[in-house]
Amino acid sequence: AQKVTQAQTEISVVEKEDVTLDCVYETRDTTYYLFWYKQPPSGELVFLIRRNSFDEQNEISGRYSWNFQKSTSSFNFTITASQVVDSAVYFCALSETFTGNQFYFGTGTSLTVIP
Amino acid sequence: EPEVTQTPSHQVTQMGQEVILRCVPISNHLYFYWYRQILGQKVEFLVSFYNNEISEKSEIFDDQFSVERPDGSNFTLKIRSTKLEDSAMYFCASSEGRGRYTGELFFGEGSRLTVL
Numbered sequence: 001a002q003k004v005t006q007a008q009t010e011i012s013v014v015e016k017e018d019v020t021l022d023c024v025y026e027t028r029d030t031t032y033y034l035f036w037y038k039q040p041p042s043g044e045l046v047f048l049i050r051r052n053s054f055d056e057q058n059e060i061s062g063r064y065s066w067n068f069q070k071s072t073s074s075f076n077f078t079i080t081a082s083q084v085v086d087s088a089v090y091f092c093a094l095s096e097t098f099t100g101n102q103f104y105f106g107t108g109t110s111l112t113v114i115p
Numbered sequence: 116e117p118e119v120t121q122t123p124s125h126q127v128t129q130m131g132q133e134v135i136l137r138c139v140p141i142s143n144h145l146y147f148y149w150y151r152q153i154l155g156q157k158v159e160f161l162v163s164f165y166n167n168e169i170s171e172k173s174e175i176f177d178d179q180f181s182v183e184r185p186d187g188s189n190f191t192l193k194i195r196s197t198k199l200e201d202s203a204m205y206f207c208a209s210s211e212g213r214g215r216y217t218g219e220l221f222f223g224e225g226s227r228l229t230v231l
Contacts, residue, residue, distance in 0.1 A: 037222075042224075043204055043224065043225050043227070044222065044223075044224040044225055045158070045206060045222040045225075047221070047222070091157070091158060093158075102160045102163070102171060102173075103150070103158075103160060103220065104160075105157045105158040105159070106157060107156070107157045108157060
């Protein structure tokens with residue numbers, strides 16, 4: 001079973017539109033971390049955010065915001081006023097306490113922002 | 116800002132050849148990892164390394180793969196006899212402590228391996 005599900009394979013938006021990337025996770029652990037990474041066309045993984053399971057407060061960083069809801073096991077990512085530079089593949093990931101160091105990545109959402 | 120560096124950025128090799136991918140983790144980090152991403156697919160865990168030994172490995176990390184930290188700074192991934200399906204982007208990562216404590220892995224920019 002998938003531990004991290006990103007149901008949206010590809011999304012296209014027009015510049016300045018808002019876009020939300022969905023992430024649903026599955027774990028039996030009570031202490032875990034959730035992450036979002038950006039992978040631009042150049043291929044590297046860029047860390048965006050980490051959230052631990054005890055902190056459900058939503059976070060905003062500039063045009064980025066994250067909505068963590070334990071009740072629905074979701075950790076969604078919203079980009080406000082999207083820009084062409086936001087075009088990338090975005091990965092959600094889960095790190096569980098009892099499996100230690102392994103990160104479980106979702107399959108990624110490819111975002112294209114059209115000028 | 117400290118970063119994880121990987122070499123080479125791209126390597127092309129013939130099937131059956133040995134390949135060594137190199138990584139220099141962040142200097143005060145204690146845990147090191149290799150992940151793999153086949154083109155268009157998700158990033159998959161291969162192996163974690165601590166205190167000069169493997170701490171965890173996935174099913175992907177079979178006898179063809181090995182890791183070592185030969186000189187206290189480099190962290191290498193060796194593939195003994197490459198197969199076509201080994202073609203992927205390989206990411207090295209490091210962390211100060213175990214993932215559950217630091218919560219953040221620092222990834223390198225990746226080494227793209229193409230097996231012909």
